[in-house]
Amino acid sequence: MPTAIPACSRPLRQPAWFVLRLAPVLLLGLLLSACGEAEAPAAGRLDAARQRPADPALAQVYASSCQLCHANPASGAPLAGDAKAWAPRLAQGADTLLDHSINGYQGMPPMGQCMQCSEEQFLALISFMSGHSFQ
Numbered sequence: 001m002p003t004a005i006p007a008c009s010r011p012l013r014q015p016a017w018f019v020l021r022l023a024p025v026l027l028l029g030l031l032l033s034a035c036g037e038a039e040a041p042a043a044g045r046l047d048a049a050r051q052r053p054a055d056p057a058l059a060q061v062y063a064s065s066c067q068l069c070h071a072n073p074a075s076g077a078p079l080a081g082d083a084k085a086w087a088p089r090l091a092q093g094a095d096t097l098l099d100h101s102i103n104g105y106q107g108m109p110p111m112g113q114c115m116q117c118s119e120e121q122f123l124a125l126i127s128f129m130s131g132h133s134f135q
């Protein structure tokens with residue numbers, strides 16, 4: 001009879017042990033979901049941050065130059081994929097946009113931090129960010 005008690009208590013103890021082992025995982029899950037909620041209002045930023053040119057070479061140029069500002073609302077730059085922000089700028093025409101990219105324009109630094117970029121690359125980058133094709 002006394003041997004039945006430990007045999008019975010073992011299956012009871014095991015679930016408790018698993019809950020203890022799961023506790024850090026559950027806690028991490030809670031922390032992560034809390035972070036997710038905190039970032040929810042920045043959804044616009046996340047959308048711009050996810051945009052990448054389809055061409056891998058252009059994507060690399062973009063990631064090391066334009067993206068620093070054009071995926072960051074705090075920079076004041078028109079964001080990649082934000083058609084509304086680009087519309088009045090596109091209305092100036094490709095020549096002006098190219099001129100402002102190369103020579104700078106207010107908060108936009110000359111060459112947009114891509115000193116080796118060609119005119120074609122600037123146009124391709126503007127085309128990607130604005131969603132407008134210049135061809």
Ligand code: HEC
Binds near residue numbers: 065100112113114
């Ligand atoms: C250091 C931040 C920064 C970087 C890097 C940057 N830009 Fe900009 N860009 C801006 C800001 C800020 C504006 C908005 C300027 C304004 O209208 O006051 C802007 C505006 C522009 C415009 C619109 C100009 C106009 O006439 O309305 C174009 C085109 C542009 N950027 C292209 C680029 C390209 C292409 C790259 C990458 C090669 C790039 N930018 C990198 C900050 C940046």
